[in-house]
Amino acid sequence: MYQLRTFREVARLGSFTKAARSLGYAQSSISAHIRALESHVGFKLLQRMPHGVRLTAAGEIFHDHALRIFHVMDEMASALNPTGEMAGRASVGASALLLESRVGSLVRECRYRYPHVRVSPRQLSISGxxxxxxxGSVDVALVHGDHGVQEPLPVGVMVRELPPIEVVPVGRTALARAGDRAQALAGARVLVVDPDCVSHQVLATTLREAHGVDAPLVEAGSVGGARELARSGYGVAMLPVESMCGGEECYGLAVVPGLPRVRLGVRALWSDQAMAAVAAVCGVAERVGRERQPVEAVEFA
Structure with missing residues (x-):
């Protein structure tokens, strides 16, 4: 059905690019859907033009029957769920930073908007x-950073770009207030939350090049672990600005001046065979991301 929906949108707009923008997919996913359909029916459905696409003769026939299928599906959905309320279950895997900063709000918002949709969160590595x-281990994966962005997604895996997340260098308050920051950073360690995240590498590079500190990387395992280690003075962690109590200081922690803030892209991945509840969860994830954006974000170049 996702492939048919993609075909319908391409036919309506006459463009892969416009269809990708309309559906929130990567253009490579649109192309993969159309190739899969053409392979299945054994006919070319779309003719590529210099400025878009148009239906072939076979595509016209296919399009007519696809619209009938959608009509029958709508009738079936109405018969099965006469109240029209969204229902189902969505297992959501999220990278550690997103699990800490956004998934709680995602669960609450889904509960409010879709009372009959059950969201089951779990931590997920970015690379996995x-x-x-x-x-099918998860229905939706929410990940940040650029790991694997340049690699083509497997056929059947869809992607949607979500609002980015900003991470900031966080250490104990005494470190942030130190008059001689170079001396205060001399024994610093970089606390790693997500091994696949680029932000701790950016921090380590800045410490080395700007402050002459060759800081070792220490895996903290979670945002909570990194926060406790930073609070004890063990090192500096790149944590979501959204989790900093709305200010520069937060329960013994503070943003350390002179170190980089990094804005990271966020993506939702899901299967093209997913149920409607999954698409609803992705929509809520985008809304939560927009609402959690800091008023003034500093982008690291």
Whole structure:
């Protein structure tokens, strides 16, 4: 059905690019859907033009029957769920930073908007997100950073860009207030939350090049672990600005001046065979991301 929906949108707009923008997919996913359909029916459905696409003769026939299928599906959905309320279950895997900063709000918002949709969250590694979706281990994967962005997604895995997340260098308050910051940073360690995230590498590079500190990387395992280690003075962690109590200081922690703030892209991945509840959860994830954006974000170049 997702492939048919993609075909219908491409036919309506006459463009892969416009269809990708309309559906929130990567253009490579649109192309993969159309190739799969053409392979299945054994006919070319779309003719590529210099400025878009148009239906072939076979595509016209296919399009007519696809619209009938959607009509029958709508009738079936109405018969099965006469109240029209969204229902179902969505297992959501999220990278550690997103699990800490956004998933709680996602669960609450889904509960409010879709009382009959049950969201089951779990932590997921960034590098394992695509495979988890492909194999059905999770229905939706929410990940940040650029790990695997340049690699083509497997056929059947869809992607949607979500509002970015900003992470900031966080350490104990005494470190942030130190008059001689170079001396205060001399024994610093970089606390790693997500091994696949680029932000701790950016922090380590800045410490080395700007402050002459060759800081070792220490895996903290979670945002909570990194926060406690930073509070004890063990090191500096790149944590979501959204989690900093709305200010520069937060329960013994503070943003350390002179170190980089990094804005990271966020993506939702899901299977093209997913139920409607999954698409609803992705929509809520985008809304939550927009609402959690800081008023003034500093982008690291």
């Amino acid at each position: 997100a695509t495979e988890a979706v492909r194999t």
